[in-house]
Amino acid sequence: xxxxxxxxxxxxxxxxxxxxxxxxxxxxxxxxxxxxxxxxxxxxxxxxxxxxxxxxxxxxxxxxxxxxxxxxxxxxxxxxxxxxxxxxxxxxxxxxxxxxxxxxxxxxxxxxxxxxxxxxxxxxxxxxxxxxxxxxxxxxxxxxxxxxxxxxxxxxxxxxxxxxxxxxxxxxxxxxxxxxxxxxxxxxxxxxxxxxxxxxxxxxxxxxxxxxxxxxxxxxxxxxxxxxxxxxxxxxxxxxxxxxxxxxxxxxxxxxxxxxxxxxxxxxxxxxxxxxxxxxxxxxxxxxxxxxxxxxxxxxxxxxxxxxxxxxxxxxxxxxxxx
Amino acid sequence: xxxxxxxxxxxxxxxxxxxxxxxxxxxxxxxxxxxxxxxxxxxxxxxxxxxxxxxxxxxxxxxxxxxxxxxxxxxxx
Numbered sequence: 381x382x383x384x385x386x387x388x389x390x391x392x393x394x395x396x397x398x399x400x401x402x403x404x405x406x407x408x409x410x411x412x413x414x415x416x417x418x419x420x421x422x423x424x425x426x427x428x429x430x431x432x433x434x435x436x437x438x439x440x441x442x443x444x445x446x447x448x449x450x451x452x453x454x455x456x457x458x459x460x461x462x463x464x465x466x467x468x469x470x471x472x473x474x475x476x477x478x479x480x481x482x483x484x485x486x487x488x489x490x491x492x493x494x495x496x497x498x499x500x501x502x503x504x505x506x507x508x509x510x511x512x513x514x515x516x517x518x519x520x521x522x523x524x525x526x527x528x529x530x531x532x533x534x535x536x537x538x539x540x541x542x543x544x545x546x547x548x549x550x551x552x553x554x555x556x557x558x559x560x561x562x563x564x565x566x567x568x569x570x571x572x573x574x575x576x577x578x579x580x581x582x583x584x585x586x587x588x589x590x591x592x593x594x595x596x597x598x599x600x601x602x603x604x605x606x607x608x609x610x611x612x613x614x615x616x617x618x619x620x621x622x623x624x625x626x627x628x629x630x631x632x633x634x635x636x637x638x639x640x641x642x643x644x645x646x647x648x649x650x651x652x653x654x655x656x657x658x659x660x661x662x663x664x665x666x667x668x669x670x671x672x673x674x675x676x677x678x679x680x681x682x683x684x685x686x687x688x689x690x691x692x693x694x695x696x697x698x699x700x701x702x703x
Numbered sequence: 704x705x706x707x708x709x710x711x712x713x714x715x716x717x718x719x720x721x722x723x724x725x726x727x728x729x730x731x732x733x734x735x736x737x738x739x740x741x742x743x744x745x746x747x748x749x750x751x752x753x754x755x756x757x758x759x760x761x762x763x764x765x766x767x768x769x770x771x772x773x774x775x776x777x778x779x780x
Binding site: 390391437438439485486487587588589590669670671 | 708710711712713714743744745746747749769771772773
């Protein structure tokens with residue numbers, strides 16, 4: 381069973397739920413930028429939650445199916461076509477060998493997940509099929525897919541067509557998107573005025589946003605509490621003595637444009653991090669287009685944990701709706 | 704008349720670099736596959752190409768302005 385790539389789209393990669401456990405060695409967790417959407421796509425075609433899918437950003441690939449299989453496309457609203465005929469997003473459909481999947485212009489969101497029954501069956505690398513392109517690790521030869529690639533697919537029976545995720549469970553960012561933030565270790569480095577401004581200001585996604593991190597602009601430059609810079613830190617007040625970065629942490633080089641580190645981020649460095657976007661909202665970042673409006677909302681640990689639980693419940697509700 | 708649409712969101716440029724002239728000017732012939740402009744997104748530049756041939760009329764968005772997928776960026780006749 382295979383998929384033949386006719387057109388690759390833009391930086392389309394094989395992704396699963398990632399490879400936790402190596403971040404201390406500098407190898408990021410990787411995996412889908414919108415894990416809920418990937419999980420839902422797998423459920424729709426009868427795969428395990430963490431089976432590998434194709435993640436495409438902003439524009440879709442064109443794919444010829446090498447065998448009969450079930451397919452689902454979740455995440456962004458990118459019109460889906462099978463041999464030119466429209467198909468629904470977030471809904472399973474069956475394809476015959478030789479049929480071609482293609483996409484129209486992006487309407488909403490940023491990333492789609494294309495799941496096929498049996499899952500993408502590239503070799504595991506450190507326990508995951510996720511593509512970490514900068515490290516040439518995992519996925520299809522460690523890189524985004526290209527025209528002419530033949531992608532292996534696992535063997536599985538097709539599932540019923542027209543299984544669909546209910547609309548209210550298709551989690552997506554609002555307009556503006558609200559990203560909840562837990563202030564962190566270096567929060568005290570900002571003046572009270574800048575702490576408040578970070579949450580009050582209207583931000584937009586900068587064009588530099590990618591799988592490593594999402595950059596935001598439009599808010600006021602940040603002011604720092606005066607201090608003699610410690611030995612080993614750079615002279616800029618946004619510098620610290622090198623420290624660990626977490627998934628979701630927010631660094632602000634020069635105090636100007638916050639960057640939220642995402643799935644393929646570096647694991648440490650010399651910028652202060654004011655806090656972190658909570659894990660429950662990281663999926664939403666994966667669906668933000670350049671220039672999308674964003675506000676940050678302050679939460680405490682109890683609220684962050686409640687949000688994590690609520691997100692897990694949405695995944696279970698999707699599972700129940702499909703069984 | 705045919706419109707050229709941006710295939711993806713980002714920043715649209717009329718020229719390959721600030722020192723160079725725009726890819727097309729009014730009255731230029733356009734062949735299928737000709738580069739009309741560039742979209743910058745995720746630290747990369749993606750070429751916007753013509754899918755039909757014709758004669759270039761005008762850019763429909765300013766140089767270096769934000770676009771979303773499906774926006775008409777140029778017009779041919």
